[in-house]
Amino acid sequence: MKKIKVGIAGLGRLGKVHAENLAFKIPNAELTAACSIMPAELDYAKEVLGVEDVYSDYREMLAKADIDAVAIVTTSGEHCWQIEAALDAGKHVFSDKPLGVNVEECRIAEKAVERHPELAFFLGFMRRFDPSYAYAKKKIEEGAIGTPYMVKATGIDPEALVDGAIRFAATSGGIFIDMAIHDIDLMRWFLGSDPVEVYATGSTFKHPEFREAGDDETGVAMYKCENGAVGFVHVGRTAPHGYHVETEIIGTEGSIRVSPVPAKNLCMIYNNQGVVQECVSGFPERFAESYRLEMEDFINCVQNGVKPEVTVYDGTKSTQIGFATTEAYRQGGIVKIEY
Numbered sequence: 001m002k003k004i005k006v007g008i009a010g011l012g013r014l015g016k017v018h019a020e021n022l023a024f025k026i027p028n029a030e031l032t033a034a035c036s037i038m039p040a041e042l043d044y045a046k047e048v049l050g051v052e053d054v055y056s057d058y059r060e061m062l063a064k065a066d067i068d069a070v071a072i073v074t075t076s077g078e079h080c081w082q083i084e085a086a087l088d089a090g091k092h093v094f095s096d097k098p099l100g101v102n103v104e105e106c107r108i109a110e111k112a113v114e115r116h117p118e119l120a121f122f123l124g125f126m127r128r129f130d131p132s133y134a135y136a137k138k139k140i141e142e143g144a145i146g147t148p149y150m151v152k153a154t155g156i157d158p159e160a161l162v163d164g165a166i167r168f169a170a171t172s173g174g175i176f177i178d179m180a181i182h183d184i185d186l187m188r189w190f191l192g193s194d195p196v197e198v199y200a201t202g203s204t205f206k207h208p209e210f211r212e213a214g215d216d217e218t219g220v221a222m223y224k225c226e227n228g229a230v231g232f233v234h235v236g237r238t239a240p241h242g243y244h245v246e247t248e249i250i251g252t253e254g255s256i257r258v259s260p261v262p263a264k265n266l267c268m269i270y271n272n273q274g275v276v277q278e279c280v281s282g283f284p285e286r287f288a289e290s291y292r293l294e295m296e297d298f299i300n301c302v303q304n305g306v307k308p309e310v311t312v313y314d315g316t317k318s319t320q321i322g323f324a325t326t327e328a329y330r331q332g333g334i335v336k337i338e339y
């Protein structure tokens with residue numbers, strides 16, 4: 001079968017992960033073009049990825065490159081116009097999350113996807129491809145915990161990365177927009193229902209810089225869903241032990257916990273520190289397999305003409321929920337979520 005030729009846009013922290021998967025780890029994909037506004041990243045594309053066809057202008061890549069599909073891993077505010085331009089140019093699209101940074105942009109992407117039913121549109125909610133989360137979903141569908149009625153999700157970045165988070169705090173859109181979108185998507189996925197109201201608050205005990213930027217270092221949000229189920233999302237910037245992503249799904253007949261100890265591997269180290277299990281260091285390590293599996297699924301969807309499971313409307317909803325959560329946090333009250 002013919003390989004799917006892909007052009008990647010964005011070769012930053014996550015773009016490099018996707019690019020290396022496409023170039024070296026997915027047999028039915030071929031990375032044939034790359035685009036970045038940073039010249040050093042185009043050198044990386046040539047030297048490390050072996051991609052000679054490089055562009056500093058995205059529209060030029062769409063017009064000239066020999067590609068069937070694009071992978072968009074640029075800054076979030078660029079996603080929607082790049083999705084629309086690629087679909088209108090006849091290319092299948094993988095876009096990393098978030099779909100857009102506001103609902104108006106998301107609607108533009110929705111319309112472009114609706115104009116092109118012949119093309120695949122894939123949104124990178126990669127946690128759904130994490131083998132443990134996928135297994136939890138399968139067990140729920142098999143009835144292992146009865147009817148799920150609560151999700152408790154925690155996502156705390158390592159304290160080791162806090163300086164970057166502080167620098168970014170004023171322009172991040174706030175801790176919920178910046179950090180909670182994956183937990184929001186998992187909550188909807190596991191509960192099979194959309195939140196209709198949210199209460200949110202936050203706290204800062206360690207780094208006052210977050211408060212000075214109008215944000216907090218810890219955020220918590222409580223959701224009530226259309227079917228009566230509830231969700232609790234806790235995000236933060238200061239995990240001392242590494243990258244802490246943990247999810248609990250509670251049902252009428254039991255519960256499932258994913259990663260209560262976010263362990264690096266199966267090793268326990270017995271020494272003068274005690275008995276130590278090391279923690280994953282960050283998202284590239286924790287979700288390495290998910291990034292590969294989601295891109296593999298995208299390529300398979302394109303090759304076999306199958307529609308991806310996550311839709312553009314899931315993208316809009318998660319952005320809407322993120323904004324409603326931020327509004328609840330700023331108002332200090334309950335906000336109704338309307339779609």
Ligand SMILES: NC(=O)c1ccc[n+]([C@@H]2O[C@H](COP(=O)([O-])OP(=O)(O)OC[C@H]3O[C@@H](n4cnc5c(N)ncnc54)[C@H](O)[C@@H]3O)[C@@H](O)[C@H]2O)c1
Pocket residue numbers: 009010011012013014015035036037038041056057058073074075076077078096097098124126283
């Ligand atoms: N799914 C996840 O777990 C996950 C994790 C991290 C980041 N992300 C998302 O991935 C995206 C990229 O994040 P990052 O951390 O790699 O950011 P980054 O700042 O490290 O990289 C951004 C890249 O976009 C490029 N770029 C920006 N505007 C461009 C344009 N107009 N044309 C071409 N290239 C352009 C920059 O040159 C750079 O290569 C963001 O939307 C972020 O939300 C998702």
